[in-house]
Amino acid sequence: MEHLVIIGNGITGVTVARHVRKRSDKKITIISAESEHFFSRPALMYIFMGHMRYKDTKPYEDWFWEKNRIELANDFVTEIDTDNKTLILKAGAKMQYDQLVIATGSVSNKFGWPGQDLPGVQGLYSLQDLQLLEQSSKNAQRAVIVGGGLIGIEMAEMCLARIIPVTMLVREKSYWDNILPQRESQLITRHILEHGIDLRCETNLKEIIAGADGRTCAVITDTGEEISCKIVGLTPGVSPNVAVVKNSKIETGRGILVNDFLETNIPGVYAAGDCAEIVTPEDERNKIEQLWYTGRMQGKALAKTLCGERTEHVRGIWFNSAKFLDIEYQTYGFVGNVPREGESSFYWEHADGRMCLHMVYNAENHQLVGVNVFGIRMRHNLFEKWLSEKRTLAYVIRHLRQANFDPEFFTEFEPEIITHYNTQFPGQKLHLQGRRGLFNNIFA
Amino acid sequence: MTPIQIMHSTHSTHNEDHFRLFKTIGLAVFFVGILVFISSLFLGDYQITQQSLQASEDRVSAERLQALQPLIGTTFSSKHNALAQISSAIRAADPQIDDYNLGVTKFWILKNATTGLLKENTFFYFLLSVILAAVGSLLYIVPQFYEGLPGIKHNNIWFSTAMARGAVGITIGTLFIGFYVLLYWFPQYIVNLVLLFDPVSYFIRDLPADQWFLYGFLYTLTIIVMGLRMLAKYRHSRYHIIRTFSIIFFQLIIAFLLPSFLERLSLPSMDLKNAWPLNYYFFTDWHINSLWGGGTFGQFIFIWGMVLSFIVVPVLTYFYGKRWYCSWVCGCGGLAETLGDPFRQLSNKSLRAWKVERFSIHSVLIFAVVMTVMQIANYSSDGALFANYTWRVNQAYSFLIGAAFAGVVGTGFYPFMGNRVWCRFGCPIAAILGIVQRIKSRFRITTNGGQCISCGNCSTYCEMGIDVRAYAQRGENIVRASCVGCGVCAAVCPRGVLRLENGPAEKRFNLPEMQAVN
Ligand SMILES: Cc1cc2nc3c(=O)[nH]c(=O)nc-3n(C[C@H](O)[C@H](O)[C@H](O)COP(=O)(O)OP(=O)(O)OC[C@H]3O[C@@H](n4cnc5c(N)ncnc54)[C@H](O)[C@@H]3O)c2cc1C
Ligand code: SF4
Numbered sequence: 001m002e003h004l005v006i007i008g009n010g011i012t013g014v015t016v017a018r019h020v021r022k023r024s025d026k027k028i029t030i031i032s033a034e035s036e037h038f039f040s041r042p043a044l045m046y047i048f049m050g051h052m053r054y055k056d057t058k059p060y061e062d063w064f065w066e067k068n069r070i071e072l073a074n075d076f077v078t079e080i081d082t083d084n085k086t087l088i089l090k091a092g093a094k095m096q097y098d099q100l101v102i103a104t105g106s107v108s109n110k111f112g113w114p115g116q117d118l119p120g121v122q123g124l125y126s127l128q129d130l131q132l133l134e135q136s137s138k139n140a141q142r143a144v145i146v147g148g149g150l151i152g153i154e155m156a157e158m159c160l161a162r163i164i165p166v167t168m169l170v171r172e173k174s175y176w177d178n179i180l181p182q183r184e185s186q187l188i189t190r191h192i193l194e195h196g197i198d199l200r201c202e203t204n205l206k207e208i209i210a211g212a213d214g215r216t217c218a219v220i221t222d223t224g225e226e227i228s229c230k231i232v233g234l235t236p237g238v239s240p241n242v243a244v245v246k247n248s249k250i251e252t253g254r255g256i257l258v259n260d261f262l263e264t265n266i267p268g269v270y271a272a273g274d275c276a277e278i279v280t281p282e283d284e285r286n287k288i289e290q291l292w293y294t295g296r297m298q299g300k301a302l303a304k305t306l307c308g309e310r311t312e313h314v315r316g317i318w319f320n321s322a323k324f325l326d327i328e329y330q331t332y333g334f335v336g337n338v339p340r341e342g343e344s345s346f347y348w349e350h351a352d353g354r355m356c357l358h359m360v361y362n363a364e365n366h367q368l369v370g371v372n373v374f375g376i377r378m379r380h381n382l383f384e385k386w387l388s389e390k391r392t393l394a395y396v397i398r399h400l401r402q403a404n405f406d407p408e409f410f411t412e413f414e415p416e417i418i419t420h421y422n423t424q425f426p427g428q429k430l431h432l433q434g435r436r437g438l439f440n441n442i443f444a
Numbered sequence: 445m446t447p448i449q450i451m452h453s454t455h456s457t458h459n460e461d462h463f464r465l466f467k468t469i470g471l472a473v474f475f476v477g478i479l480v481f482i483s484s485l486f487l488g489d490y491q492i493t494q495q496s497l498q499a500s501e502d503r504v505s506a507e508r509l510q511a512l513q514p515l516i517g518t519t520f521s522s523k524h525n526a527l528a529q530i531s532s533a534i535r536a537a538d539p540q541i542d543d544y545n546l547g548v549t550k551f552w553i554l555k556n557a558t559t560g561l562l563k564e565n566t567f568f569y570f571l572l573s574v575i576l577a578a579v580g581s582l583l584y585i586v587p588q589f590y591e592g593l594p595g596i597k598h599n600n601i602w603f604s605t606a607m608a609r610g611a612v613g614i615t616i617g618t619l620f621i622g623f624y625v626l627l628y629w630f631p632q633y634i635v636n637l638v639l640l641f642d643p644v645s646y647f648i649r650d651l652p653a654d655q656w657f658l659y660g661f662l663y664t665l666t667i668i669v670m671g672l673r674m675l676a677k678y679r680h681s682r683y684h685i686i687r688t689f690s691i692i693f694f695q696l697i698i699a700f701l702l703p704s705f706l707e708r709l710s711l712p713s714m715d716l717k718n719a720w721p722l723n724y725y726f727f728t729d730w731h732i733n734s735l736w737g738g739g740t741f742g743q744f745i746f747i748w749g750m751v752l753s754f755i756v757v758p759v760l761t762y763f764y765g766k767r768w769y770c771s772w773v774c775g776c777g778g779l780a781e782t783l784g785d786p787f788r789q790l791s792n793k794s795l796r797a798w799k800v801e802r803f804s805i806h807s808v809l810i811f812a813v814v815m816t817v818m819q820i821a822n823y824s825s826d827g828a829l830f831a832n833y834t835w836r837v838n839q840a841y842s843f844l845i846g847a848a849f850a851g852v853v854g855t856g857f858y859p860f861m862g863n864r865v866w867c868r869f870g871c872p873i874a875a876i877l878g879i880v881q882r883i884k885s886r887f888r889i890t891t892n893g894g895q896c897i898s899c900g901n902c903s904t905y906c907e908m909g910i911d912v913r914a915y916a917q918r919g920e921n922i923v924r925a926s927c928v929g930c931g932v933c934a935a936v937c938p939r940g941v942l943r944l945e946n947g948p949a950e951k952r953f954n955l956p957e958m959q960a961v962n
Pocket of ligand 1: 008009012075244275294
């Protein structure tokens with residue numbers, strides 16, 4: 001029987017295994033070092049905050065794997081010998097494979113700061129990181145988070161849940177403004193402040209210093225200020241985890257290099273998820289997408305390929321979501337932090353400053369390019385449909401109520417939004433069409 | 445820090461300090477109230493006098509009162525001794541007496557024989573126990589309306605000793621269970637507690653309090669107080685605000701005040717929202733007779749009961765799912781959604797639990813249906829059919845299901861197995877509504893395309909133990925018999941993936957044709 005070996009039991013590896021099992025009878029083994037069973041990495045924060053236990057973050061019950069004949073090996077791969085199709089495991093054991101999928105995820109970035117390896121300094125990626133944070137959070141009078149991305153804000157929220165005051169050092173002018181347009185970035189910045197987080201923008205870390213006990217006791221910023229703290233969270237992003245292939249014949253760049261079919265340079269060896277770097281034509285930047293959704297979609301496409309139906313990974317219409325403290329965020333299509341050439345935008349913000357809708361459209365033909373929405377939920381399937389049908393801004397605004405996915409009885413902001421639209425485009429008098437809910441979607 | 449930052453951080457810590465003070469005082473006051481309440485159990489002597497016997501005239505027959513004459517003038521300091529003497533005196537006069545009648549007799553004789561400080565100051569003790577505990581709870585709860593920013597507040601739940609099966613949780617559960625055991629099977633041992641409620645009971649219904657009035661009053665008060673907590677916790681979610689008001693309305697007005705008012709008018713009284721088979725005595729001969737014999741109003745209630753159970757319930761469930769009843773109207777659901785909310789994460793989400801659930805809830809349904817068929821056959825044959833069995837089956841049902849399952853396990857197990865044990869594993873009306881919901885209804889929980897990150901918040905906080913994530917992460921809608929539509933999965937989801945909604949009954953199960961979906 002053909003043996004498929006997958007390194008990494010994250011969303012990518014597990015999706016590959018599940019979909020291969022649906023399509024074939026191959027022997028499947030997943031080798032992974034971090035945990036015996038698959039858990040949801042984005043849920044790490046909730047374990048620390050006491051919303052869930054570790055076991056609640058496991059998407060499948062423990063019997064699932066045996067029932068689906070997916071063998072789990074809680075082990076670490078040290079080397080890959082592609083010539084002999086053999087893996088070398090930590091204890092020295094070897095494992096043969098016919099097909100190999102590398103789905104090793106990412107590692108947290110560190111930028112060579114003095115003191116970055118002190119106890120009390122850490123990133124947030126793995127279960128082990130969670131244990132570290134658990135230890136350092138005892139008697140911590142303050143935490144300093146360095147780097148203002150999604151993981152940074154999650155770490156800040158985690159510390160707040162344990163009543164540890166937080167200082168965030170952020171290189172940008174306002175929170176995450178290298179990704180978010182200015183007004184959204186400011187909206188979140190205000191929300192961070194209203195949670196009592198001491199946010200320092202345009203401030204960099206210079207060094208981390210140790211106390212008498214050898215543990216972190218303070219950081220020094222590039223403005224020369226010293227902030228005493230027991231926890232330093234380093235969250236300036238993640239990079240593909242390519243350690244295991246470094247000494248093999250598998251080619252790497254920043255990540256493991258693959259084509260759109262997720263094939264590496266070695267036949268029978270594939271890479272997907274966080275660790276993969278998709279090579280693109282000449283001038284475009286290669287694609288590394290460190291997202292849960294990407295891992296899942298790539299895993300599904302790759303499973304087809306592994307079962308003989310060679311399938312390209314297509315990201316399709318972009319979508320993503322996050323939650324910043326109490327504010328939910330969804331995005332569909334493309335919204336850059338600064339408008340690209342030929343693009344205009346329509347922006348509405350609620351008076352309470354915690355909700356907004358930002359639509360980017362093509363200035364010439366008014367087709368919608370993308371939407372950012374904060375504090376209101378929107379239907380994924382409708383936005384995917386509208387974006388692929390190249391609907392105009394006016395069309396989308398008129399039908400916006402149908403895309404609303406907020407719970408029943410929630411205040412409807414669409415009337416306010418369309419009024420705002422009509423004042424911004426005085427020539428037009430748009431009216432909302434249809435109602436919120438499902439009946440419209442089918443009959444409209 | 446910039447000035448805004450300083451303002452924010454000092455502002456919030458300042459408030460939090462005040463809140464903490466309020467909450468600590470509230471907790472202390474609550475404990476005092478509870479202590480007074482429990483210690484009232486041991487307050488007073490029991491003196492049987494001519495007057496005390498007369499006071500029970502409405503409840504105890506003249507022959508039995510006669511049998512107790514020899515005890516006149518006796519004073520007992522122990523409830524247990526008093527009850528033993530009362531029992532043997534009654535049994536001596538009437539060896540055939542059944543447990544039910546003996547229990548009622550003991551309860552009233554002892555209640556009216558209570559003397560002492562408590563008896564003379566029932567209202568004062570009522571204020572000092574029940575009302576004080578309520579005030580303490582409010583002091584604890586009201587600050588929660590102003591605490592932090594609106595949003596999901598589940599921090600540190602799994603580290604809590606009360607909410608994660610720790611010592612406090614076990615204590616609360618044990619107290620609940622003890623309370624239910626006394627209430628259902630040994631009400632004569634809580635006569636002093638019942639006495640506390642006499643003034644309110646007279647005020648509301650012009651009748652002395654019995655254990656059911658005590659229970660109804662505490663039940664309603666709990667739903668109001670813990671309903672306020674729910675309103676504070678979900679102040680960002682209008683679905684939950686409206687739903688909680690609905691629960692409070694139905695409990696306070698329909699289940700408590702209206703029946704009390706009817707009693708005051710000596711009309712047949714019934715909780716007008718209690719549908720068959722939750723209302724398992726609906727078709728018993730005594731119930732039908734009492735309603736039918738109760739004039740036009742009684743007949744109206746009877747017909748309403750039929751319309752509610754067999755038309756309103758299924759039709760509304762077709763349109764809105766079972767939630768309209770289970771988490772908006774029902775009293776058991778009302779307690780679960782208020783008092784029970786802190787325990788919702790304790791429900792078991794495993795596939796095994798789901799199998800047990802389907803087996804047990806449908807077994808109870810079959811039990812209830814068989815019993816009802818017997819009741820109707822018995823009634824319409826003027827007692828000829830199943831003559832000896834109907835009553836016994838009723839007894840068994842009310843003991844096993846009505847009291848042990850719905851009460852002791854249903855509420856007593858909140859801190860162990862979550863707040864919907866009864867609704868999930870036992871309630872026959874939930875079973876019927878579930879079948880309608882699963883087979884033909886417009887209700888579903890829609891999954892929002894591919895946005896799920898499999899975090900598990902939805903499953904964890906599902907009180908019915910539905911593994912919501914199992915559906916959401918595949919992009920599938922959730923159509924499950926057991927879903928009571930509490931709306932919490934949608935509220936806790938950090939990615940806005942779930943929406944409770946009504947749509948066309950067809951195609952509820954279809955996966956959206958999206959490439960992003962797994
Ligand atoms: C705190 C946090 C929050 C996040 N939130 C979101 C979010 O909200 N939305 C979103 O889209 N994405 C989010 N992400 C990103 C998302 O979690 C990742 O993109 C995703 O988990 C990657 O999955 P993967 O399967 O590719 O890799 P991983 O989940 O990293 O799995 C790889 C596994 O392989 C193991 N492994 C590596 N090398 C070896 C070896 N040599 N031998 C054996 N085992 C090995 C690792 O220990 C690891 O367990 C978040 C990430 C973090 C850290
Ligand atoms: S809470 Fe939301 S994101 Fe998390 S598993 Fe449930 S549906 Fe998915």
